[in-house]
Amino acid sequence: MTITLDVPYAVLKAARDRWDASADELDGAWRRLAKISTVDLSDAVAAAVTAFADPWVDEVKAVARCAQGYADEFVFFRRLLVLVDQAQAERLRALLPWAQRDAVVDEVSWP
Amino acid sequence: MTLVHVPVHVPPCPPLDSTPAGAQDLATDLRAAAIAVKNVQGWAASIAAPAWAGDSAQAHDHAATRVAVRLDAGEAALDRAVTAADRFGERLARLFVRRGRINADRAEVNDRIDVLVADVAAATDDSRLAELQGRADLLHRRASALRDRIEAWKAARTRVEADFVAALQRVDSLAEGAAAAARPARPDTVDLARQLRRLRGDPVALAAWWRGLRRAEQEALTTEHPGLVGNTGGVPMADRDEANRGELARDLDYYGERDDDAQLTGREERILDNARSVDDALDEHAGLTDDSGAHLTTLLAATPDLHSGDGGVAVGFGDPDTADHVSVNVPGLTTDTSSVGANLDKTLALHEAAVNEERGSVATVYWADYDAPSGNPLDPLDPLGQADFDSVALSGKAEDGGERLSDFVDGVRGSDQGPPAHLTAIGHSYGSTAVGHALADGLPVDDAVLLGSPGVPAGTAGELTDAEVWVGSKDHDPVSLLGNGDRGGLGALGHDPADIAFGGTRFETGDGELRAEELLHNHTSYFTGTSLANVAHVVAAADDEVTEQPPRGAPGGGHLTLPELLVAAGGATAAEGLADAATWAWEHSKLGGRL
Known part of the structure; x- marks a missing residue:
């Protein structure tokens, strides 16, 4: 079975680039938080700063990995050239802007 | 002799455990992370499922929708932490000032105690007993009051730290972040x-x-919107600084990540280079603090992607909103963001000289947020220079720079606190031409200082501005001989303000050495020696301290023309001198000089 997703290539590329940029943006953020400045702060304040930052480092890092994963999925799907099943097509569609939610997923009918 | 009970010395008020500058650095890190998270959250939200659209299962599976919701919690937590850190820094600054006052009073009381001890020791009988006992009683009361103030200060220090710790603890989990995101009182x-x-x-x-x-x-x-807040006139300068520092740190993080991934475009590479130059310059002066223990430097404008890729920047020493005397220093040709470090050294030298005048508080701003020409506009034999910088384009960049300077100075006036600051605009070389255009458009300053000027767009100071105009021009500075004057001049950029007909006050700078290898130095050394002292006098409104020298064309104001100077300095022929005059600036700017 061969499945198509009716979305312009430019939309796919733009989405891939934005997910990739988002991953870079979030990687910068969690790394900044992970080495947040506690110079010239008291021990009590420094401890509270670290306790604040830790869960958000983990959370932002996790979202960064998601974003990078989404960007990588576009590359993966592009290499496939054609999508092999409906689930893959719907998965790819879910990574696109909401405006593309009605992009047609269709089975290719061979003559 | 009867015993006199002298109080013991009052112990010093202890230092802050957390410093205002430390809180500022923490807040900058938090802002940088918040800016980045908001950038992604904003994009994800813009392509997410609206709350009213689609079926819920589809929306739940939609990646951007999930990311937008998830990051919203982090965004809310970071916003709360930034706000708490900002308040923390402000309260620490107040404690810093309060501690300074306590320790000053303590020093005075302890000195008086020492004097009393000496007087008591010197007393040989009871003839001064009443007086000595009266002084001792007074000092007991003052020492006791001081100890109470120190205890109250220590309690306040504990409270300030505890409040900040508690504020952070309220958003140090994902659930608390989500709750903060859901609060109706969240800023819109x-x-x-x-x-x-x-x-x-x-x-x-x-x-x-x-x-x-x-x-x-x-x-x-x-x-x-850090770029908007950081570069809008009327926003308090301290808040502009916070926005610009946060955005700068975010730029370093984001473009640094893309650099590591070898994904930088040419434009992004220039932005990163500009950001690193500014960051290095701020780092170099990070150890300087103001009277409240906060960083002395303030990043008042940052436009790393403007001005043909050169980027724009404004850095202040001191807070222009609260200073009694504010100066805005505009550099000239070949200025770009990479040169900010060397130019800040000059600005700091002026700041320290103006502070040492002891005529009130001072803020000194280096402003390079305009597109100064980078090539050679003065060489008639340079086809590229001619193409890029004909006289109209050259003048146009000064006009555009003047408009941007006016916007900035309007902002300085708009956010000023207390009585209006005494404001001085300083332009060096081509920057003086930009300042001239701003003055011609009504720049609201009290004084204008034109240094090594190649020309300004008016024949007289009175036509140019209502402000008092001061001129620093070394006769052996070839750039200062480019304007129209009593002995000619190319005049591409306007009138020589050192000329007698212009009517400004020419202050003493010396002429500089008459040797070819010193001509660049003559042009770039206005922020040293007598010249610097005179500029500082003007900035601090110590006009009566300014030493003058005769304007060009006045008795005692004889001078060489530019071709004559180049011949005299280099031994060239007169014919060669004119051609050399055109290429001089470019030749030397390539070697590192800034016009």
Whole structure:
């Protein structure tokens, strides 16, 4: 079975680039938080700063990995050239802007 | 002799455990992270499923929708932490000032105690007993009051730290972040940004509006639109600094990540280079603090992607909103963001000289947020220079720079606190031409200083401005001989302000050495020696301290023309001298000079 997703290539590329940029943006953020400045702060304040930052480092890092994963999925799907099943097509569609939610997923009918 | 009970010395008020500058650095890191998270959250939200659209299962599976919701919690937590850190820094600054006053009073009381001890020791009988006992009683009361003040200060220090710790603890989990995101009282940054944009161009109204915002609103808007907040006249300079530092740190993080991934475009590479130059320059002066223990440097404008890729920047020493005397120093040709470090050294030298005048508080701003020409506009034999910098284009860049300078200075006036500051605009080389255009358009300054000027767009100081005009021109500075004057001059950029007909006050700078290898130095050394001292006098409104020298064309004001200077300095022929005059600036600017 061969499945198509009716979305312009430019939309796919733009989405891939934005997910990739988002991953870079979030990687910068969690790394900044992970080495947040506690110079010239008291021990009590420094401890509270670290306790604040830790869960958000983990959370932002996790979202960064998601974003990078989404960007990588576009590359993966592009290499496939054609999508092999409906689930893959719907998965790819879910990574696109909401405006593309009605992009047609269709089975290719061979003559 | 009867015993006199002298009080013991009052112990010093202890130092702060957390410093205002430390809190500022922490807040900058938090802002940088918040800006980045908001950038992604904003994009994800813009392509997410609206709350009213689609079936819920589809929306739940939609990646951007999930990311937008998830990051919203982090955004809310970071906004709360930024607001708390900002308040923490402000309270620490107040404690810093209060401690300074306590220790000054303590020093005075302890000195008086020492004097009393000496007087008591010297007393040989009871003839001065009443007087000595009276002084001792008074000092007991003062020492006791001081000890109470120190105890109260220590309690306040503990309270300030505890409040900040508690504020962080309220948002140090994902669930608390989600709860913060759901709070109805969360600032509406869309509406706030709309209002801020509406007030752009009216710095006084904008400053009043900004002061009426809650701190949480100011901070949320700052991390949502740092470029807007950091570069809009009327926003208090301290808040512009916070926005620009946050954005700078975010730029270093984001473009640094892309650099590591070898994904930088040419434009992004220039932005990163500019950001690193500014960051290095700020780092170099990070150890300087003001009277409240905060960083002395303030990043008042940052436009790393403007001006043909050169980027724009303004850095202050001191807070222009609160200073009695403010100067804005505009550099000239070949200025770009990479040269900010060397130029800040000159600005700091002026700042320290003006502070040493002891005529009130001082803020000294280096302003390079305009597109100064980078090539050679003065060489008639340079086809590229001619193509890029004909006289119209050259003048146009000065005009555009003048307009941007006017906007900045309007902002300085708009956010000024207390009595209006005494304001001085300083232009060096081509920067003096830009300042001249701003003056011609009504730049609201009290004094203008034109250094090594190649020309200004008016024949007289009175036609140019109502401000008092001061001129520093070394006769052996070839750039200063380019303007129209009593003995000619190319005049491409206007009139020589050192000329007698111009009517400005020419202050003493010396002439500089008459040797070819010193000509560049003559042009780039106005921020040293007698010249610097005179500029500092003007900046601090110590006009009576300024030493003068005769204008060109006045008795005692004889001088060489540019071709004559180049011949005399280099041994060239007169014919060669004219051609050399055109190429001189470019040749030397390539070697590192800044016109």
